[in-house]
Amino acid sequence: MYRYDEFDHAFVRERVAEFRDQVARRLSGEMTEDQFKPLRLMNGVYLQLHAYMLRIAIPYGTLSSKQLRRLAHIGRVYDKGSGHFTTRQNLQFNWIKLADVPQILEELAEVEMHAIQTSGNCIRNVTADHFAGAAADEVADPRVYAEILRQWSSLHPEFSFLPRKFKLAVTAAPHDRAAVQVHDIGLHMKVDDKGERGFAVWVGGGQGRTPMVAKKVRDFLPEADLLSYCEAILRIYNLEGRRDNKYKARIKILVHETGEAEITRAIEAEFAELQGKALTVPAPEIERIARYFALPDLETLRARSEVYETAKRDPAFALFARRNVHAHKVPGYGIVTISLKPTGAPPGDATSEQMEAIADIAERYSSDELRVSHEQNLVLPHVKLDDIPVVFAQLQKIGLGDANAGFITDIIACPGLDFCALANARSIPVAQRLSERFEDIARQAEIGDLKIKISGCINACGHHHVGHIGILGVDRKGEEFYQITLGGSGDETCSIGEIVGPGFSSDGIVDAVETVVDTYLKLRISADEPFLAAYRRVGQAPFKEALYAR
Amino acid sequence: MPDDASIFRNGTFHADTWTFPADDVPLPPSGDIAVGKTRFLAEIQTLRARNGGIGVVLNPGEDPDGIVEHLDRITLVALRFTKYSDGRPYSVARLLRDRHGYKGELRATGDVLRDQVIFMLRAGFDSLDVAHAGTREALRTGSIVGVRHHYQPASDEAREAVGPVSPWRRRSV
Ligand code: SF4
Numbered sequence: 001m002y003r004y005d006e007f008d009h010a011f012v013r014e015r016v017a018e019f020r021d022q023v024a025r026r027l028s029g030e031m032t033e034d035q036f037k038p039l040r041l042m043n044g045v046y047l048q049l050h051a052y053m054l055r056i057a058i059p060y061g062t063l064s065s066k067q068l069r070r071l072a073h074i075g076r077v078y079d080k081g082s083g084h085f086t087t088r089q090n091l092q093f094n095w096i097k098l099a100d101v102p103q104i105l106e107e108l109a110e111v112e113m114h115a116i117q118t119s120g121n122c123i124r125n126v127t128a129d130h131f132a133g134a135a136a137d138e139v140a141d142p143r144v145y146a147e148i149l150r151q152w153s154s155l156h157p158e159f160s161f162l163p164r165k166f167k168l169a170v171t172a173a174p175h176d177r178a179a180v181q182v183h184d185i186g187l188h189m190k191v192d193d194k195g196e197r198g199f200a201v202w203v204g205g206g207q208g209r210t211p212m213v214a215k216k217v218r219d220f221l222p223e224a225d226l227l228s229y230c231e232a233i234l235r236i237y238n239l240e241g242r243r244d245n246k247y248k249a250r251i252k253i254l255v256h257e258t259g260e261a262e263i264t265r266a267i268e269a270e271f272a273e274l275q276g277k278a279l280t281v282p283a284p285e286i287e288r289i290a291r292y293f294a295l296p297d298l299e300t301l302r303a304r305s306e307v308y309e310t311a312k313r314d315p316a317f318a319l320f321a322r323r324n325v326h327a328h329k330v331p332g333y334g335i336v337t338i339s340l341k342p343t344g345a346p347p348g349d350a351t352s353e354q355m356e357a358i359a360d361i362a363e364r365y366s367s368d369e370l371r372v373s374h375e376q377n378l379v380l381p382h383v384k385l386d387d388i389p390v391v392f393a394q395l396q397k398i399g400l401g402d403a404n405a406g407f408i409t410d411i412i413a414c415p416g417l418d419f420c421a422l423a424n425a426r427s428i429p430v431a432q433r434l435s436e437r438f439e440d441i442a443r444q445a446e447i448g449d450l451k452i453k454i455s456g457c458i459n460a461c462g463h464h465h466v467g468h469i470g471i472l473g474v475d476r477k478g479e480e481f482y483q484i485t486l487g488g489s490g491d492e493t494c495s496i497g498e499i500v501g502p503g504f505s506s507d508g509i510v511d512a513v514e515t516v517v518d519t520y521l522k523l524r525i526s527a528d529e530p531f532l533a534a535y536r537r538v539g540q541a542p543f544k545e546a547l548y549a550r
Numbered sequence: 551m552p553d554d555a556s557i558f559r560n561g562t563f564h565a566d567t568w569t570f571p572a573d574d575v576p577l578p579p580s581g582d583i584a585v586g587k588t589r590f591l592a593e594i595q596t597l598r599a600r601n602g603g604i605g606v607v608l609n610p611g612e613d614p615d616g617i618v619e620h621l622d623r624i625t626l627v628a629l630r631f632t633k634y635s636d637g638r639p640y641s642v643a644r645l646l647r648d649r650h651g652y653k654g655e656l657r658a659t660g661d662v663l664r665d666q667v668i669f670m671l672r673a674g675f676d677s678l679d680v681a682h683a684g685t686r687e688a689l690r691t692g693s694i695v696g697v698r699h700h701y702q703p704a705s706d707e708a709r710e711a712v713g714p715v716s717p718w719r720r721r722s723v
Contacts (some may be wrong), residue, residue: 011699021695022665030684038635039665121635151701157672158644158704161637227702239613240642273649278703 001064001369002147002292004112012109015116019043027099028130041260042122042160045101049421054096055118060128060146060170061089061372061379062440065359068370069112073353082362083355085340085348087463088167089127089372089411090118094419108351116154121154121162123234129171129178130373133293134328134381139191141171144290145199145226148281152227159234163241167206167236167530179374179490181205181214182466185233188492190220198222203233203263204255207460207507211496212252214272217264223286225271227279232270236263253443283359296367298370301332305385308334311392320392320403332387336366338378338395339402339410343439347413348402351426357398365391375451376412377405407444408452408517409435412463416456416473417480423456425473425480425506430454433510438517447517449530453488466490468532469516470497471509482509486516486543487535500540502550512547519546558689559655566679568605568626569693572657584626598623607659610638618650627652631660640673647656647674647705664688668696674705 004012019039026036040046046054055069063071071091075083078100079093087091096104108114118125126149128142129135149168153159159166171178172189180186186202198220205214221229231536233251240258242248255263312318326335337361338358350358358418362370365387371379383391394402404410414420416427431454438444453467457474464470470485481503488497504512517531519542524534535543555563568582573589575597584605590597597604598620605626606617617624627646629639639658646652658670659679667689668680680686688694 011697011701014695014697014699018695018697025684035663121637154701155669155697156702157700158640159637160669161640161666233645235641239638243636243638337716417568485692 002143002289007230012061012114012116013063015114015155015503016102016109019105023155024099038120038161040098041120042117043101043105044118045096045098047421048094048415048419049417050419051074051094052096052098052101053103053419054093054101054115056091056093056113056115057125058089058091058113058372059116059125059150060132060143061130061374062132062143063370064111065363065368065370066525067111067113068355068359070107070113071357072352075105075355076352081353082349082351083104084346084415085376085378087376087414087461088118088125089130089374090125094414094415094538095365106174112299119165120160121166122160123162123166124467125166126150126153127167127178127183127374128372129168129173129176130375130377130379131137131177131326131335131381132172132371133295133329133369134333135173136329137175137455138173138329140172140189140197141290141293142170142178142187142189143293144286145172145189145223146170147289147292148226148286149230151430152230152279156234159238161233162238163243164246164251166237166251166295168230174492175260176490176492176494177373178390179463179466179494181492181494182207182211182463182490183214184237185230186214189223192220196222197338199226201229203267204252205253205494206250207463207465208250209247209458209460210253210256211460211465212256213496214252215255215260215263217260217267224283225275227281228274228277229267229271231272231279232267236266236270238323254455256451260337296366296369298330298333298382299384301330301384301386303331305332308385308388311389315397316403317389317392318402319441321388322398323407324405325388328382332385332454334383334388336380336383336388337373337378337405338389338400339404340400341404341408341410341435342399342402343435344432345435347411347431350378354398354400357394358400361391361394375410377410396501403441404444406449406451408438408447408450409444410433411452411454412467413454414456414460414462415460416454420456420461422459424458424475425456425482427454427456427462427471427473430471430482430506431472434513437510437514446527447521447531448527449532451489451515452513456496463490464488465496466494467497468535469513471513474503476503480506480514482506484509484512484516484547486540487532489532498540500544515546516543519543556680556686557657557677558567558680558686563680563686563690568603570607582626584628587617590695591616594620608639608642610636614642614646614650618646618652620653621646621650621652624652625654626657627654628657628659629675631658631662634661634666640669643670643674644705664694666698667694668698671699672704 013120169183188200201218204212364378413427413431417423454471455462466488485497485501582603657677664685
């Protein structure tokens with residue numbers, strides 16, 4: 001894992017001191033709320049419906065047990081005993097007092113954490129594949145590059161007051177688990193035929209009210225040029241991005257209005273000026289950072305574990321092994337997804353007790369490492385297959401043994417009207433009701449891979465545009481309504497879901513989703529044709545008919 | 551400190567030696583004057599012919615095209631922050647310093663607040679026109695609390711002592 005050196009420690013300490021000073025000036029009235037707002041946002045402090053919310057950065061979703069324990073502690077002391085993992089691999093506390101924030105930041109700094117740039121119109125916390133550093137299919141560890149980007153973008157003097165927020169994601173496996181094509185900049189690493197590492201660079205993807213799949217502006221950018229190229233993109237965006245209308249201020253609108261060819265030309269021209277200068281990342285520096293992310297000392301094991309295979313005689317464990325265990329690059333190991341989606345619970349929530357128990361499991365069975373996924377789950381990246389039955393049993397004890405990773409109840413939902421000041425409708429209760437409706441795990445297994453994503457308003461924090469089934473909360477004359485989109489996907493076959501028709505009432509939405517699912521089950525060619533593939537084959541018509549024909 | 555000493559440069563406040571004639575006021579025959587971009591482009595010959603420094607004021611959204619050819623004669627570029635949250639002047643500042651090699655005074659004017667001072671200096675500004683009382687006080691007493699460990703190269707290298715470059719482009723000042 002990345003470890004802070006003296007420089008990083010000093011940086012974060014100064015940042016805490018700076019924010020302590022800013023909070024003092026705000027509380028004394030020297031600063032108006034208007035002046036304070038962008039400053040607190042850059043430190044992750046939002047004002048929500050009922051209280052301040054603090055969003056803590058978990059760079060590229062990587063956590064140690066010690067860090068998770070500290071988060072559990074903060075949840076217990078300063079919040080109501082729980083935390084909420086977000087779709088940006090961060091953690092939010094929803095019930096925070098402003099006056100406590102400097103103290104919380106200090107406690108975070110002690111475990112090498114902070115809340116810098118988790119909101120505001122700046123370069124946000126960089127996300128990466130949540131199986132990074134462990135996945136059998138990756139060509140490199142994307143966190144190395146995410147860390148380089150984190151350093152470069154931290155308090156960047158030129159890019160701290162952008163037209164709007166700016167999100168980067170990095171992935172390094174052919175299968176894109178980081179949804180890079182719906183980010184402002186998406187970096188998809190590959191190795192060329194000479195064995196050199198580089199990135200396909202995608203620009204201008206995003207969700208919100210104008211969802212767009214990013215355009216590929218570079219097929220292969222050598223890794224040394226990563227920062228020069230990103231600086232070129234950011235400079236063009238900072239200068240040319242729209243500032244007259246906050247709904248048109250993201251880079252996707254600039255890309256769309258300028259045109260793919262012209263924006264590519266402009267980026268390349270700016271890059272030509274920057275290339276080969278101060279921002280070139282020297283190979284030894286990449287190697288140095290890569291060493292921080294070296295695999296922990298894992299044992300040499302046989303690929304097949306008898307303990308693991310025998311445990312599969314229990315059908316519950318067999319399903320867990322099938323759904324929540326992913327192939328590891330080292331024989332005899334697996335990557336375990338801890339589902340934060342037990343029946344009836346708010347997606348992504350974990351209590352302080354659960355966090356502590358998970359920290360213990362990670363310390364004992366996963367080389368002290370954890371990941372947060374953008375699907376609001378936690379991941380144990382390095383577990384011996386031999387140990388997975390024990391880990392499963394321990395997870396069941398804390399109520400987190402659900403074998404539903406990637407199933408219909410593995411739902412992403414934004415905070416919605418329960419917390420968010422911008423919401424039109426509640427998201428969490430819809431997720432809870434859906435997970436109750438589809439509680440039967442045999443039925444979930446029959447349905448197979450199906451991603452439901454729910455947003456409480458058009459800002460799309462719940463990523464509904466890229467849900468196989470997307471649900472969007474809208475306000476219709478003061479009443480909560482829900483629109484369904486179908487066929488979205490955030491992976492390397494990225495597509496934006498299409499609205500299927502008029503919305504459904506809060507009472508009707510769960511039935512409507514069930515209708516969509518039943519329609520799919522009837523029309524699929526076989527159990528091997530997942531929902532998305534079936535939808536792409538047949539299109540909207542059968543679903544529309546089932547939903548609206550009376 | 552007299553009230554007219556509003557320009558913070560090289561660590562202290564100075565009175566402004568520049569005048570900023572309105573667009574419809576004729577240019578005075580001597581003295582340092584700064585004008586907007588449109589006027590600068592229209593009257594460059596007159597400006598060059600008179601005695602006194604030439605300055606130009608750019609609003610957010612105005613690029614330095616047309617100005618850069620004359621940078622050898624320009625001794626003040628003032629970039630206006632109409633709202634401190636509009637960050638375009640930072641990019642213009644960096645372009646002037648890094649791309650066009652501008653060495654003269656680069657002034658931030660308008661909504662200049664203490665919490666952005668470090669960003670401004672790092673982007674290449676070496677002069678701040680400060681109207682905000684709290685910011686003046688903080689600059690005068692040297693009480694700005696901020697982050698002085700920098701991860702990335704910027705445009706202030708020439709003016710700030712380069713600390714230990716550890717391990718790569720990091721710098722503490
Ligand atoms: S999608 Fe809307 S309701 Fe949900 S968190 Fe984002 S802004 Fe709030």
